[in-house]
Amino acid sequence: MRTSRPARVGQYTALLAYLVFLAFPFLWLVSTAFKPPRELGSLHPTWIPEDPTLANFRQAFDEQPLLHAALNSLLAALGAAVIAVLIATPMAYVVARRRTWLAKAVTGWVVVSQAFPFVLLIIPLFLVLKNLRMINSVPGLVLVYVVWSLPFALWMLAGYVRAVPPELEEAAAVDGAGRVRTLVSVTAPLLAPGIVATALFAFITAWNEFFFALVLLKTPEKQTLPVVLTHFIGAEGVADLGPLAAAAFLATLPSLVVFALIQRRITGGMLTGAVKS
Amino acid sequence: MDHGAWFLVLPALIPILVLSVGPLLYGILLAFTDAQSGRTEPTQWIGGLNFRDLLHDTLFWESFRIGLVWAVGVTVPQFLLALGLALLLNQDLRLRWLARALAIIPWAMPEVVVGIMWRLVYNPDAGILNETLRDVGLGGGRDWLSGLATALPAVILVGVWAGMPQTTVALLAGLQNTPRELHEAAAVDGAGAWRRFRTVTWPALRPIALAITALNLIWNFNSFALVYVLTNGGPGGRTRLPMLFAYEEAFRYGQFGYAAAMGCVMVAVISIALAVFLAGRLRGGDDA
Numbered sequence: 001m002r003t004s005r006p007a008r009v010g011q012y013t014a015l016l017a018y019l020v021f022l023a024f025p026f027l028w029l030v031s032t033a034f035k036p037p038r039e040l041g042s043l044h045p046t047w048i049p050e051d052p053t054l055a056n057f058r059q060a061f062d063e064q065p066l067l068h069a070a071l072n073s074l075l076a077a078l079g080a081a082v083i084a085v086l087i088a089t090p091m092a093y094v095v096a097r098r099r100t101w102l103a104k105a106v107t108g109w110v111v112v113s114q115a116f117p118f119v120l121l122i123i124p125l126f127l128v129l130k131n132l133r134m135i136n137s138v139p140g141l142v143l144v145y146v147v148w149s150l151p152f153a154l155w156m157l158a159g160y161v162r163a164v165p166p167e168l169e170e171a172a173a174v175d176g177a178g179r180v181r182t183l184v185s186v187t188a189p190l191l192a193p194g195i196v197a198t199a200l201f202a203f204i205t206a207w208n209e210f211f212f213a214l215v216l217l218k219t220p221e222k223q224t225l226p227v228v229l230t231h232f233i234g235a236e237g238v239a240d241l242g243p244l245a246a247a248a249f250l251a252t253l254p255s256l257v258v259f260a261l262i263q264r265r266i267t268g269g270m271l272t273g274a275v276k277s
Numbered sequence: 278m279d280h281g282a283w284f285l286v287l288p289a290l291i292p293i294l295v296l297s298v299g300p301l302l303y304g305i306l307l308a309f310t311d312a313q314s315g316r317t318e319p320t321q322w323i324g325g326l327n328f329r330d331l332l333h334d335t336l337f338w339e340s341f342r343i344g345l346v347w348a349v350g351v352t353v354p355q356f357l358l359a360l361g362l363a364l365l366l367n368q369d370l371r372l373r374w375l376a377r378a379l380a381i382i383p384w385a386m387p388e389v390v391v392g393i394m395w396r397l398v399y400n401p402d403a404g405i406l407n408e409t410l411r412d413v414g415l416g417g418g419r420d421w422l423s424g425l426a427t428a429l430p431a432v433i434l435v436g437v438w439a440g441m442p443q444t445t446v447a448l449l450a451g452l453q454n455t456p457r458e459l460h461e462a463a464a465v466d467g468a469g470a471w472r473r474f475r476t477v478t479w480p481a482l483r484p485i486a487l488a489i490t491a492l493n494l495i496w497n498f499n500s501f502a503l504v505y506v507l508t509n510g511g512p513g514g515r516t517r518l519p520m521l522f523a524y525e526e527a528f529r530y531g532q533f534g535y536a537a538a539m540g541c542v543m544v545a546v547i548s549i550a551l552a553v554f555l556a557g558r559l560r561g562g563d564d565a
Contacts (some may be wrong), residue, residue: 120540
């Protein structure tokens with residue numbers, strides 16, 4: 001199909017507008033992160049720092065326990081991702097392969113859990129975790145993150161399972177492989193890329209999560225990166241812009257890198273999960 | 278179900294029951310009690326008292342109204358902008374890869390960072406928005422996030438920016454499933470771009486568009502981190518979304534029972550709104 005010239009020009013103009021809209025806040029963040037205080041106080045800020053500096057990064061690390069917070073975030077996100085995938089994969093397999101009442105109930109729960117405001121979940125969880133003495137602890141947060149990422153993990157993994165033809169498993173069974181053997185040597189290798197993508201997605205969601213961390217983690221040495229970042233903003237909303245931008249920029253990098261790796265798989269997984277046979 | 282299947286299901290089923298289904302039911306029960314944080318007397322069963330109080334709580338309903346304005350105000354432009362971008366990305370344009378790459382940024386970023394980033398953009402002195410306005414001669418700019426009139430529109434714009442990529446990706450995937458031959462046949466028959474969109478593209482896209490809009494409405498209504506970082510509900514409660522309100526009630530004032538009642542009302546209203554929306558939409562077109 002050929003598109004007329006004026007239509008093409010219009011399309012490119014629109015695309016350019018989208019590019020600017022999507023990119024400019026991030027570019028501004030990067031620019032602010034490298035500006036010395038003199039330029040940040042100037043009434044005529046520029047896009048490119050005239051006198052780029054790394055001082056903001058140093059100051060950010062001095063002001064807040066960023067490294068420690070990053071470590072907490074890493075532990076919470078890794079723990080949540082690994083556990084969520086370990087327990088979700090077998091269930092996703094059953095949900096995708098069998099038409100039982102349980103499969104329907106799980107699908108229903110996945111949908112319903114999206115509609116519940118976190119307040120209704122966090123108050124009872126807070127009370128339960130308090131009784132277990134798991135408030136203000138990273139393992140307690142991991143527990144919450146696991147449950148919180150399960151709906152999406154189940155949804156994606158069930159999609160990946162449906163993409164593995166059942167005929168392959170039947171063929172293995174005909175060849176005399178037992179059920180466990182079939183799962184381990186036929187299904188698992190085909191599922192592996194999907195499992196990795198799901199784990200990475202769970203990792204990012206936990207790394208980025210704020211609300212549960214804000215409620216559950218009280219002392220600075222336990223807090224995750226997003227919570228610590230908000231400490232840069234003072235009580236009156238006044239912030240030290242340079243270190244704030246520098247810390248925010250650093251906190252984003254892991255998510256950006258991981259997301260770039262799996263972007264295609266996520267979108268694929270969302271759709272295969274959505275299509276019911 | 279046989280034993281093998283139970284063995285596979287239980288590792289996930291137990292946490293779901295103990296840490297999700299259980300707490301949700303517990304949360305609904307709490308709404309009928311006077312549960313408070315750090316109280317020594319036992320919690321009492323008080324029936325519908327929380328809900329009766331809530332009915333007269335004008336602050337809560339104001340926050341609820343703001344939540345609805347925010348949810349619709351974010352979801353609608355989000356959908357239209359995402360549809361436009363998805364249609365563009367479905368064309369053979371150069372720079373398409375760049376747009377795809379950039380679209381990742383808002384999606385992958387922690388919400389807290391999105392909030393911080395836009396605070397830098399909106400900053401009255403050192404922000405790029407006011408500087409640009411000054412450059413093109415539109416006056417000295419203003420303090421967007423603390424102005425009574427500008428705060429809500431300003432945070433809505435951030436909401437649109439943050440949620441656009443996900444919607445775009447979902448719609449784009451839907452577009453790539455529409456049959457190309459049908460498009461070409463329609464073009465050969467002389468159908469213009471708008472007609473082709475209405476008769477070929479939209480019917481194929483409709484189920485995905487409905488699903489993503491419904492999800493966006495829920496997610497946006499329940500959103501917390503963005504506005505917490507941008508304005509913390511201010512100025513004067515103009516951006517206090519229901520989630521922020523309930524959070525303060527529960528974890529600043531310790532009114533667990535009352536906050537749980539708010540949560541219940543939010544679920545109820547969202548469910549009814551969604552049922553009406555989906556029922557109307559599904560009946561609206563026989564091709565969906």
